[in-house]
Amino acid sequence: LLSKRLQAVYQMVDKDTRVADIGSDHAYLPVELITEQVANFAIAGEVAPGPMSRSKEDVEKFGLSEKISVRLGDGLAVIDPNDKIDTVVIAGMGGILIQKILSQATPEQLSHVETLVLQPNIGEPLVRHWLVDNDFEIIDEDIVAEDHHVYEIIKAQKVSQAKPLNAAQFLMGPILMQKKTPTFLAKWQHKLNSFQKAVENMKHAKKIDQNKIDLMNQDIKNIKETI
Numbered sequence: 448l449l450s451k452r453l454q455a456v457y458q459m460v461d462k463d464t465r466v467a468d469i470g471s472d473h474a475y476l477p478v479e480l481i482t483e484q485v486a487n488f489a490i491a492g493e494v495a496p497g498p499m500s501r502s503k504e505d506v507e508k509f510g511l512s513e514k515i516s517v518r519l520g521d522g523l524a525v526i527d528p529n530d531k532i533d534t535v536v537i538a539g540m541g542g543i544l545i546q547k548i549l550s551q552a553t554p555e556q557l558s559h560v561e562t563l564v565l566q567p568n569i570g571e572p573l574v575r576h577w578l579v580d581n582d583f584e585i586i587d588e589d590i591v592a593e594d595h596h597v598y599e600i601i602k603a604q605k606v607s608q609a610k611p612l613n614a615a616q617f618l619m620g621p622i623l624m625q626k627k628t629p630t631f632l633a634k635w636q637h638k639l640n641s642f643q644k645a646v647e648n649m650k651h652a653k654k655i656d657q658n659k660i661d662l663m664n665q666d667i668k669n670i671k672e673t674i
Protein backbone atom coordinates (compact mmCIF):
# COMPACT_ATOMS: atom_id res chain seq x y z
CA LEU A 448 0.00 0.00 0.00
CA LEU A 449 1.40 3.39 -0.99
CA SER A 450 1.67 6.35 1.38
CA LYS A 451 -0.73 9.24 0.75
CA ARG A 452 2.13 11.18 -0.88
CA LEU A 453 3.16 8.34 -3.22
CA GLN A 454 -0.49 7.59 -3.98
CA ALA A 455 -0.86 11.19 -5.21
CA VAL A 456 2.25 10.73 -7.40
CA TYR A 457 0.83 7.42 -8.71
CA GLN A 458 -2.46 9.13 -9.67
CA MET A 459 -0.55 11.50 -11.97
CA VAL A 460 0.87 8.70 -14.17
CA ASP A 461 -1.11 8.05 -17.36
CA LYS A 462 -2.23 4.58 -18.44
CA ASP A 463 -0.19 2.56 -20.97
CA THR A 464 3.01 4.47 -20.31
CA ARG A 465 6.66 3.46 -20.06
CA VAL A 466 7.94 4.99 -16.84
CA ALA A 467 11.34 5.70 -15.30
CA ASP A 468 11.18 6.30 -11.54
CA ILE A 469 14.42 8.09 -10.72
CA GLY A 470 15.55 7.74 -7.07
CA SER A 471 13.11 4.89 -6.65
CA ASP A 472 14.59 3.63 -3.34
CA HIS A 473 12.30 0.68 -2.42
CA ALA A 474 10.67 0.66 -5.91
CA TYR A 475 7.17 0.82 -4.35
CA LEU A 476 5.92 3.11 -7.12
CA PRO A 477 7.02 0.98 -10.14
CA VAL A 478 5.67 -2.16 -8.41
CA GLU A 479 2.24 -0.53 -7.95
CA LEU A 480 2.22 0.93 -11.49
CA ILE A 481 2.96 -2.48 -13.02
CA THR A 482 0.74 -4.64 -10.79
CA GLU A 483 -2.20 -2.26 -11.31
CA GLN A 484 -1.48 -2.27 -15.07
CA VAL A 485 -1.12 1.50 -15.28
CA ALA A 486 2.35 1.32 -16.84
CA ASN A 487 3.44 -1.25 -19.41
CA PHE A 488 7.11 -1.09 -18.44
CA ALA A 489 9.08 0.62 -15.68
CA ILE A 490 12.68 1.36 -14.78
CA ALA A 491 13.47 1.76 -11.09
CA GLY A 492 16.60 3.93 -11.11
CA GLU A 493 18.62 4.32 -7.93
CA VAL A 494 22.06 5.76 -7.21
CA ALA A 495 22.53 3.92 -3.89
CA PRO A 496 23.61 0.26 -4.28
CA GLY A 497 21.88 -0.96 -1.06
CA PRO A 498 18.29 0.03 -1.93
CA MET A 499 18.93 -0.94 -5.57
CA SER A 500 19.85 -4.55 -4.76
CA ARG A 501 17.00 -4.90 -2.22
CA SER A 502 14.52 -3.65 -4.84
CA LYS A 503 15.95 -6.08 -7.38
CA GLU A 504 15.36 -8.99 -4.98
CA ASP A 505 11.78 -7.83 -4.31
CA VAL A 506 11.00 -7.41 -8.01
CA GLU A 507 12.30 -10.93 -8.71
CA LYS A 508 10.39 -12.36 -5.73
CA PHE A 509 7.13 -10.86 -7.03
CA GLY A 510 7.88 -12.20 -10.54
CA LEU A 511 7.92 -8.71 -12.04
CA SER A 512 11.42 -8.73 -13.58
CA GLU A 513 10.11 -8.76 -17.13
CA LYS A 514 8.28 -5.48 -16.67
CA ILE A 515 10.40 -3.73 -14.05
CA SER A 516 14.08 -3.16 -14.70
CA VAL A 517 15.95 -2.15 -11.54
CA ARG A 518 19.08 -0.21 -12.45
CA LEU A 519 21.96 1.39 -10.58
CA GLY A 520 22.87 4.84 -11.83
CA ASP A 521 22.91 8.60 -11.40
CA GLY A 522 19.72 10.37 -12.47
CA LEU A 523 18.50 9.80 -16.01
CA ALA A 524 21.70 7.91 -16.94
CA VAL A 525 19.72 4.70 -16.31
CA ILE A 526 17.55 5.49 -19.37
CA ASP A 527 18.51 4.15 -22.80
CA PRO A 528 16.72 5.53 -25.90
CA ASN A 529 15.71 1.91 -26.75
CA ASP A 530 13.67 1.80 -23.52
CA LYS A 531 11.29 4.32 -25.14
CA ILE A 532 10.55 5.85 -21.75
CA ASP A 533 7.74 8.43 -22.16
CA THR A 534 7.20 9.33 -18.49
CA VAL A 535 9.81 10.26 -15.90
CA VAL A 536 8.93 10.41 -12.19
CA ILE A 537 11.22 12.05 -9.63
CA ALA A 538 9.73 12.07 -6.14
CA GLY A 539 10.76 12.61 -2.54
CA MET A 540 13.80 14.84 -3.03
CA GLY A 541 14.52 18.55 -2.67
CA GLY A 542 13.82 20.88 -5.58
CA ILE A 543 17.53 21.66 -6.01
CA LEU A 544 18.36 17.98 -6.53
CA ILE A 545 15.41 17.43 -8.91
CA GLN A 546 16.49 20.45 -10.95
CA LYS A 547 20.09 19.19 -10.99
CA ILE A 548 19.08 15.70 -12.14
CA LEU A 549 16.92 17.13 -14.95
CA SER A 550 19.63 19.60 -16.03
CA GLN A 551 22.19 16.81 -16.33
CA ALA A 552 19.99 14.71 -18.63
CA THR A 553 21.21 14.42 -22.22
CA PRO A 554 18.88 15.08 -25.18
CA GLU A 555 18.99 11.32 -25.95
CA GLN A 556 17.81 10.42 -22.45
CA LEU A 557 14.90 12.85 -22.79
CA SER A 558 14.20 12.04 -26.46
CA HIS A 559 10.97 10.04 -25.94
CA VAL A 560 9.93 11.75 -22.70
CA GLU A 561 6.60 13.50 -23.00
CA THR A 562 5.56 13.69 -19.37
CA LEU A 563 7.33 14.54 -16.12
CA VAL A 564 5.79 13.86 -12.72
CA LEU A 565 7.81 15.66 -10.05
CA GLN A 566 7.31 15.75 -6.30
CA PRO A 567 9.82 18.07 -4.62
CA ASN A 568 9.80 17.98 -0.80
CA ILE A 569 10.86 21.64 -0.80
CA GLY A 570 11.93 24.23 -3.38
CA GLU A 571 8.92 23.85 -5.70
CA PRO A 572 9.52 27.22 -7.49
CA LEU A 573 12.96 26.02 -8.68
CA VAL A 574 11.33 23.00 -10.30
CA ARG A 575 8.66 25.15 -12.01
CA HIS A 576 11.43 27.43 -13.38
CA TRP A 577 13.27 24.46 -14.87
CA LEU A 578 10.05 23.22 -16.50
CA VAL A 579 9.20 26.54 -18.14
CA ASP A 580 12.81 27.14 -19.23
CA ASN A 581 12.87 23.71 -20.88
CA ASP A 582 9.44 23.86 -22.55
CA PHE A 583 7.52 21.56 -20.27
CA GLU A 584 4.06 22.96 -19.58
CA ILE A 585 2.47 22.30 -16.19
CA ILE A 586 -0.78 20.44 -16.91
CA ASP A 587 -1.74 19.25 -13.43
CA GLU A 588 -0.79 19.74 -9.80
CA ASP A 589 -1.83 18.22 -6.50
CA ILE A 590 -1.13 19.00 -2.87
CA VAL A 591 -1.38 16.56 0.04
CA ALA A 592 -0.65 16.75 3.76
CA GLU A 593 0.97 13.78 5.46
CA ASP A 594 2.86 13.49 8.77
CA HIS A 595 2.94 17.26 9.40
CA HIS A 596 4.37 17.99 5.97
CA VAL A 597 2.67 19.33 2.88
CA TYR A 598 3.76 17.85 -0.47
CA GLU A 599 3.16 19.24 -3.94
CA ILE A 600 3.06 17.08 -7.06
CA ILE A 601 3.67 18.70 -10.45
CA LYS A 602 2.83 17.06 -13.79
CA ALA A 603 4.21 18.61 -16.97
CA GLN A 604 4.07 17.85 -20.66
CA LYS A 605 6.62 18.56 -23.40
CA VAL A 606 5.44 21.36 -25.69
CA SER A 607 7.13 23.36 -28.43
CA GLN A 608 7.00 26.50 -26.29
CA ALA A 609 5.87 26.62 -22.65
CA LYS A 610 3.71 29.55 -21.58
CA PRO A 611 5.50 31.91 -19.19
CA LEU A 612 4.41 31.99 -15.53
CA ASN A 613 4.25 34.99 -13.21
CA ALA A 614 5.91 35.21 -9.78
CA ALA A 615 2.76 34.07 -7.93
CA GLN A 616 2.44 31.03 -10.20
CA PHE A 617 6.09 30.04 -9.72
CA LEU A 618 5.62 30.31 -5.95
CA MET A 619 2.24 28.65 -5.46
CA GLY A 620 1.68 26.66 -8.65
CA PRO A 621 -0.54 27.72 -11.57
CA ILE A 622 -2.98 24.80 -11.20
CA LEU A 623 -2.96 24.72 -7.39
CA MET A 624 -3.89 28.43 -7.43
CA GLN A 625 -6.98 27.56 -9.45
CA LYS A 626 -7.94 24.48 -7.43
CA LYS A 627 -7.56 26.32 -4.07
CA THR A 628 -8.08 23.16 -2.02
CA PRO A 629 -8.31 23.38 1.81
CA THR A 630 -4.75 21.96 2.07
CA PHE A 631 -3.47 24.67 -0.30
CA LEU A 632 -5.24 27.44 1.62
CA ALA A 633 -3.95 26.14 4.96
CA LYS A 634 -0.37 25.92 3.65
CA TRP A 635 -0.35 29.49 2.37
CA GLN A 636 -2.13 30.95 5.41
CA HIS A 637 0.60 29.38 7.53
CA LYS A 638 3.35 30.69 5.19
CA LEU A 639 1.77 34.15 5.15
CA ASN A 640 1.91 34.32 8.95
CA SER A 641 5.55 33.21 9.09
CA PHE A 642 6.62 35.55 6.24
CA GLN A 643 4.94 38.49 8.00
CA LYS A 644 6.72 37.64 11.26
CA ALA A 645 10.01 37.28 9.40
CA VAL A 646 9.62 40.72 7.78
CA GLU A 647 8.92 42.29 11.19
CA ASN A 648 12.07 40.64 12.58
CA MET A 649 14.15 41.75 9.59
CA LYS A 650 12.96 45.35 9.98
CA HIS A 651 14.22 45.39 13.56
CA ALA A 652 17.52 43.67 12.86
CA LYS A 653 20.81 45.51 13.43
CA LYS A 654 21.70 45.24 9.75
CA ILE A 655 18.67 45.76 7.55
CA ASP A 656 18.65 43.80 4.28
CA GLN A 657 16.14 45.89 2.31
CA ASN A 658 16.44 43.69 -0.77
CA LYS A 659 15.38 40.60 1.19
CA ILE A 660 12.52 42.52 2.83
CA ASP A 661 11.29 43.70 -0.58
CA LEU A 662 11.37 40.16 -2.00
CA MET A 663 9.46 38.78 0.98
CA ASN A 664 6.91 41.60 0.78
CA GLN A 665 6.35 40.69 -2.86
CA ASP A 666 5.63 37.08 -1.83
CA ILE A 667 3.30 38.34 0.93
CA LYS A 668 1.40 40.47 -1.60
CA ASN A 669 1.06 37.54 -4.01
CA ILE A 670 -0.15 35.19 -1.28
CA LYS A 671 -2.71 37.72 0.01
CA GLU A 672 -4.09 38.25 -3.48
CA THR A 673 -4.46 34.48 -3.98
CA ILE A 674 -5.96 33.12 -0.76
Ligand code: SAM
Pocket residue numbers: 453469470471472473492493494495498520521522523537538539540544548
Ligand atom coordinates in the same frame (compact mmCIF):
# COMPACT_ATOMS: atom_id res chain seq x y z
N1 SAM B 1 11.15 8.18 -4.82
C1 SAM B 1 10.93 7.51 -3.56
C2 SAM B 1 9.78 8.12 -2.84
O1 SAM B 1 9.31 9.19 -3.26
O2 SAM B 1 9.31 7.57 -1.83
C3 SAM B 1 12.17 7.55 -2.68
C4 SAM B 1 12.58 8.90 -2.20
S1 SAM B 1 14.09 8.82 -1.31
C5 SAM B 1 13.83 9.99 -0.05
C6 SAM B 1 15.24 9.59 -2.41
C7 SAM B 1 16.05 8.54 -3.16
O3 SAM B 1 16.71 9.17 -4.26
C8 SAM B 1 17.12 7.90 -2.33
O4 SAM B 1 16.95 6.49 -2.37
C9 SAM B 1 18.43 8.34 -2.99
O5 SAM B 1 19.45 7.36 -2.94
C10 SAM B 1 17.99 8.60 -4.41
N2 SAM B 1 18.81 9.53 -5.19
C11 SAM B 1 19.38 10.69 -4.76
N3 SAM B 1 20.06 11.28 -5.76
C12 SAM B 1 19.91 10.49 -6.86
C13 SAM B 1 20.40 10.54 -8.19
N4 SAM B 1 21.18 11.54 -8.61
N5 SAM B 1 20.06 9.54 -9.04
C14 SAM B 1 19.28 8.52 -8.63
N6 SAM B 1 18.81 8.39 -7.37
C15 SAM B 1 19.12 9.36 -6.49
